[in-house]
């Protein structure tokens with residue numbers, strides 16, 4: 097039997113592979129085809145309680161209840177409404193919190209016919225990488241999420257919203273590549289036909305730039321997409337705001353990106369948040385264009401969302417557009433997120449910090 101992470105005794109059903117559940121059933125003296133029945137209830141019929149699994153006898157349901165949890169987390173807050181970005185706050189079995197964001201199709205981004213519904217999942221409680229602009233790491237790192245806790249974010253968002261998710265981005269709290277084993281297990285379950293059945297090409301893992309882990313990801317078979325949180329186009333600028341750059345400076349990082357692009361034959365994307373007087377100069381834009389062309393990457397420019405307690409702010413629109421133009425003139429595929437007033441969209445990690453503060457008071 098697997099343990100999704102050291103601190104929970106046993107993973108919930110949603111972190112398990114069919115063969116592992118089969119050995120569960122054998123252990124409790126039941127035929128192993130029951131495992132498939134259980135998975136159908138969870139992923140096809142989206143049932144959240146053993147009571148509702150009517151083709152499993154009452155005695156068995158009670159046994160299962162004792163044996164393995166169906167869920168280990170509870171949705172405590174939903175912010176936002178239909179047609180807008182919604183943010184879900186979950187309380188985990190140990191009283192910690194993580195956030196998940198549901199982003200409906202944006203006509204501006206995908207064309208009005210798009211039915212893309214994206215969920216942004218968290219992979220850790222807190223974060224150890226200490227990016228200076230980010231709310232997720234403000235209280236440091238607490239623990240990895242188990243595969244079950246990652247999969248459950250999706251199941252619960254679907255259940256709460258009544259919408260079918262078809263795109264997943266690992267851009268919530270935490271550094272997914274620092275929790276690679278559990279993240280890959282979750283990806284496998286999300287991708288599986290017996291699981292959530294979402295294509296690997298509809299999943300994106302975002303990283304602050306863990307070079308060795310990028311190579312490990314390149315070596316596994318699924319065609320997951322990779323996004324790099326670049327945020328600085330030279331070592332000098334990047335290391336001011338992202339301490340991870342001292343460990344893996346740009347040349348080392350790009351060596352691993354080349355490896356990824358080569359192995360996967362895929363276009364990588366760069367996330368670049370624009371922060372006034374930090375990384376928004378036109379010379380940064382030119383350096384960024386060079387880096388993007390080097391790897392054939394596309395660039396997503398994101399005006400910085402202010403974080404309570406942090407000094408940074410976004411440049412004015414004129415500067416944002418000028419920055420974008422440098423990239424476009426250099427022939428780089430680039431987008432600039434122009435929507436305003438996305439309070440709810442504001443940096444991941446903030447809702448959790450507020451909830452923790454409220455719990456403590």
Ligand code: SAH
Nearest residue numbers: 230267270271302303304325367400401443
């Ligand atoms: N640790 C991974 C996954 C988190 S992704 C990574 O760094 O890629 C979350 C994205 O939101 C990252 O690109 C991060 O840099 C960005 N981000 C963090 N704080 C932000 C803020 N205040 N405004 C806009 N984007 C922010």
